[in-house]
Amino acid sequence: xxxxxxxxxxxxxxxxxxxxxxxxxxxxxxxxxxxxxxxxxxxxxxxxxxxxxxxxxxxxxxxxxxxxxxxxxxxxxxxxxxxxxxxxxxxxxxxxxxxxxxxxxxxxxxxxxxxxxxxxxxxxxxxxxxxxxxxxxxxxxxxxxxxxxxxxxxxxxxxxxxxxxxxxxxxxxxxxxxx
Amino acid sequence: xxxxxxxxxxxxxxxxxxxxxxxxxxxxxxxxxxxxxxxxxxxxxxxxxxxxxxxxxxxxxxxxxxxxxxxxxxxxxxxxxxxxxxxxxxxxxxxxxxxxxxxxxxxxxxxxxxxxxxxxxxxxxxxxxxxxxxxxxxxxxxxxxxxxxxxxxxxxxxxxxxxxxxxxxxxxxxxxxxx
DNA sequence: CCGATAGCAGAATGATCATTCTGACACAAG
DNA sequence: CTTGTGTCAGAATGATCATTCTGCTATCGG
Numbered sequence: 001x002x003x004x005x006x007x008x009x010x011x012x013x014x015x016x017x018x019x020x021x022x023x024x025x026x027x028x029x030x031x032x033x034x035x036x037x038x039x040x041x042x043x044x045x046x047x048x049x050x051x052x053x054x055x056x057x058x059x060x061x062x063x064x065x066x067x068x069x070x071x072x073x074x075x076x077x078x079x080x081x082x083x084x085x086x087x088x089x090x091x092x093x094x095x096x097x098x099x100x101x102x103x104x105x106x107x108x109x110x111x112x113x114x115x116x117x118x119x120x121x122x123x124x125x126x127x128x129x130x131x132x133x134x135x136x137x138x139x140x141x142x143x144x145x146x147x148x149x150x151x152x153x154x155x156x157x158x159x160x161x162x163x164x165x166x167x168x169x170x171x172x173x174x175x176x177x178x179x
Numbered sequence: 180x181x182x183x184x185x186x187x188x189x190x191x192x193x194x195x196x197x198x199x200x201x202x203x204x205x206x207x208x209x210x211x212x213x214x215x216x217x218x219x220x221x222x223x224x225x226x227x228x229x230x231x232x233x234x235x236x237x238x239x240x241x242x243x244x245x246x247x248x249x250x251x252x253x254x255x256x257x258x259x260x261x262x263x264x265x266x267x268x269x270x271x272x273x274x275x276x277x278x279x280x281x282x283x284x285x286x287x288x289x290x291x292x293x294x295x296x297x298x299x300x301x302x303x304x305x306x307x308x309x310x311x312x313x314x315x316x317x318x319x320x321x322x323x324x325x326x327x328x329x330x331x332x333x334x335x336x337x338x339x340x341x342x343x344x345x346x347x348x349x350x351x352x353x354x355x356x357x358x
Numbered sequence: 359c360c361g362a363t364a365g366c367a368g369a370a371t372g373a374t375c376a377t378t379c380t381g382a383c384a385c386a387a388g
Numbered sequence: 389c390t391t392g393t394g395t396c397a398g399a400a401t402g403a404t405c406a407t408t409c410t411g412c413t414a415t416c417g418g
Contacts, residue, residue, distance in 0.1 A: 152324075
C-alpha cells in the first residue's frame with residue numbers, strides 16, 4: 001500500500017512490490033490475482049487504515065465544524081511527520097492517475113468523495129442548522145474540493161506551515177459565514 | 180500535449196504519441212531527444228497555450244477578485260466543453276504523478292503555483308488594500324489550494340454545475356471576508 | 359522421523375516499452 | 389537531372405514489464 005501510495009500505479013513494478021512487501025511473486029499472485037487486484041486491495045486497505053481513523057471524528061454523531069478542523073489538522077500533522085513533499089492522498093493520487101481510465105478505481109474514488117460529502121454535510125448542519133439544503137450542499141462541495149486541493153499541493157509544497165495556515169483560514173471563513 | 184494531458188506520462192507510450200501526433204518516431208527523437216524531453220516541451224506548451232490565455236485576466240494591471248471569478252468560470256467552461264470527467268489540469272496531474280520523482284517537473288510545477296500565487300495576490304490587494312501582508316498571503320494560499328482541488332475533482336466529477344456552484348460560493352466567501 | 363502443505367527465490371515467457379537504425383520517398387537548390 | 393536535406397514507415401534492439409512455472413526449503417501434525 002505504501003509503495004502504491006507514494007509512486008502510483010504505473011510507476012510501481014511487481015519487482016518493486018515484491019521488494020517492498022517481502023512477499024514472493026507467487027504469494028502475491030495466488031493471494032490477490034494480479035497487479036490491478038492488488039492495487040484495488042491496497043486502495044481499500046488505505047480507506048480502512050488511513051481514511052477511517054482520520055475521518056472518524058467527523059463521522060461521529062454530534063460532529064460539527066470544530067471536528068472538521070480537527071480532521072484537517074490530523075491530516076497535515078500526519079503528512080508533516082513523514083516530511084514534505086509527502087505522498088498526498090492515495091485516493092486523490094488515484095483520481096488523477098488511474099480513475100479516468102479504469103471504472104473500478106473511478107467507482108472507489110466517487111464513493112470516497114461521497115463519504116467526505118456526507119461527513120462534511122452532517123458537520124455543517126450541526127453547526128448551522130438554519131442553512132437550507134441547497135446552500136449547505138454547495139458549501140460541502142467547496143469543502144471537498146478544498147480537501148482534494150490540499151492533497152495535491154502537499155505533493156509539491158515543502159512547508160507544512162503554509163498548508164496549516166491556509167486550512168485555518170479556510171475554516172475561519174466558513175465559520176464566519178455560518179454564524 | 181493533449182495525449183499527455185489526458186493519459187499522463189507513464190500511460191503514454193511512444194507508439195501512442197506517434198499515432199496521436201502523426202509525427203514519426205524519428206522526427207520526435209531528432210526534434211526533442213526523447214520521451215521525457217517531449218513531456219517537458221508539452222508542459223511548457225500547455226503553460227503557453229492554455230494557462231497564459233486563461234490566467235491573463237488575472238495578470239492584467241488592475242485585476243481584482245472579479246477577474247479571479249472570470250478566470251474560474253473560463254476554466255470550468257473549457258472543461259465542460261470537452262465533457263466530464265475532463266482531463267483536469269496538465270500541471271496538477273503532473274504534480275501528483277511525476278513531480279515527486281522528477282526534479283525538472285517539480286521545478287515547473289512549483290513555478291506554476293508561484294505564478295498563481297502572484298496573480299491571486301495582486302487581485303486580492305486590489306480588492307482589499309487594507310489587508311496586511313501575512314493575512315493576504317494565507318488567503319492566497321487558500322485560493323491556490325482550491326484551484327488545485329478543482330482540477331483534481333474535475334477528473335472524477337461528471338457534472339460541471341456542481342463545480343460551478345462551489346466556485347461561486349467560494350468566491351462569495353472571500354468577497355464577504357474582504358468587505 | 360515423515361509426509362504434506364505452504365511459502366520462498368529465481369528462472370522462463372511473452373508482451374510491451376523506449377530507443378536506434380535502415381531504407382525509401384519528397385522536394386528544393388544548383 | 390543531381391545532390392542534399394528532411395521526413396517518413398517500419399524493422400531491429402535491448403531493456404523492462406506482468407505473469408507463470410519450477411524446484412527448494414521450512415514448518416508442523418502425526
